[in-house]
Amino acid sequence: MTEVRLPDLGEINEVTVVDWLRQEGETVVAGEGLVEVETEKTTFVVEAPQAGKLALIVKRKGDKAQINELLARIS
Amino acid sequence: MNSWLELAEKKLEAVHLPLGRAEYARTYHLQTRLHELHCQGKIADTVITVEHEPVFTIGRSGSASNVLVPLEVLEHEGISVYEIERGGNITYHGPGQLVVYPIIDLRSQGRDLKRYIRNLEQSVIGFLAKVGIMAERRAGFPGVWVGTRKIASIGVYVKHWITRHGLALNVDINKYHFGMINPCGMNIEVVSLNELTKEKYPLTKVRAGILSEMEQLFGWRFVEGDAQQYWKEDW
Numbered sequence: 262m263t264e265v266r267l268p269d270l271g272e273i274n275e276v277t278v279v280d281w282l283r284q285e286g287e288t289v290v291a292g293e294g295l296v297e298v299e300t301e302k303t304t305f306v307v308e309a310p311q312a313g314k315l316a317l318i319v320k321r322k323g324d325k326a327q328i329n330e331l332l333a334r335i336s
Numbered sequence: 337m338n339s340w341l342e343l344a345e346k347k348l349e350a351v352h353l354p355l356g357r358a359e360y361a362r363t364y365h366l367q368t369r370l371h372e373l374h375c376q377g378k379i380a381d382t383v384i385t386v387e388h389e390p391v392f393t394i395g396r397s398g399s400a401s402n403v404l405v406p407l408e409v410l411e412h413e414g415i416s417v418y419e420i421e422r423g424g425n426i427t428y429h430g431p432g433q434l435v436v437y438p439i440i441d442l443r444s445q446g447r448d449l450k451r452y453i454r455n456l457e458q459s460v461i462g463f464l465a466k467v468g469i470m471a472e473r474r475a476g477f478p479g480v481w482v483g484t485r486k487i488a489s490i491g492v493y494v495k496h497w498i499t500r501h502g503l504a505l506n507v508d509i510n511k512y513h514f515g516m517i518n519p520c521g522m523n524i525e526v527v528s529l530n531e532l533t534k535e536k537y538p539l540t541k542v543r544a545g546i547l548s549e550m551e552q553l554f555g556w557r558f559v560e561g562d563a564q565q566y567w568k569e570d571w
Contacts, residue, residue: 271448279396302424302478303449304396306495
């Protein structure tokens with residue numbers, strides 16, 4: 262199981278999840294865009310750290326997330 | 337400590353693509369294409385400058401409910417509406433506005449989203465200071481403000497740490513068009529540079545000023561590129 266965490270974005274502390282580009286159960290490839298988060302009028306695309314199945318989405322659309330917080334798990 | 341010569345040599349070459357006046361959809365395709373090429377390491381940092389035909393664009397946190405007039409009015413005025421992937425809500429682009437789309441790698445700019453936004457804002461604030469206008473940031477409301485009025489808007493998209501979309505500075509805009517929306521989803525007033533100055537600045541002069549500020553802020557030296565090689569006929 263691989264964890265998908267919000268990467269270090271610099272001085273930013275918190276983002277809002279705006280859209281999941283993949284849904285639970287879907288297969289993802291390493292490096293593909295998984296989820297869009299927004300802060301300071303910027304949409305940032307978080308990528309899949311490795312290939313697998315998107316097993317669990319932890320932060321849903323509209324949720325807030327802090328840097329390094331768990332967003333999802335890939336099996 | 338680095339000598340001046342060493343610092344000068346560290347300046348990165350960035351490409352400026354001046355599109356002049358161009359329709360939104362074509363420019364959107366161009367910046368998406370350039371973003372893709374930059375992600376593949378095939379092009380250097382590139383900055384598009386453009387003046388759009390009238391258009392409303394709605395970002396990821398936006399809603400069409402912030403368009404305050406019926407569709408027929410938009411059609412009559414020749415204004416298109418696009419929902420796009422940048423951050424932020426709704427904004428207007430049109431003649432008399434300088435739009436800047438940096439397609440750049442933030443990994444060579446400190447991987448810091450806030451610093452990037454601050455640099456975009458500073459390019460406007462720095463230029464405005466040189467023409468005698470004091471502009472500022474407002475905490476929690478990205479963009480550039482003169483008093484309570486907004487003169488420049490920001491909306492950015494970052495994938496693989498490469499940016500697209502960017503900033504829009506009002507130089508001499510049609511405020512009637514801007515009045516058809518709640519800019520950024522808020523009831524705010526906008527202002528143009530030429531309302532605030534005796535001298536009426538052409539867009540080309542404003543563009544040169546902003547690019548010069550960007551060279552300082554981002555450590556670039558601009559070379560002019562030719563957008564034609566990236567255009568596709570079917571755009």
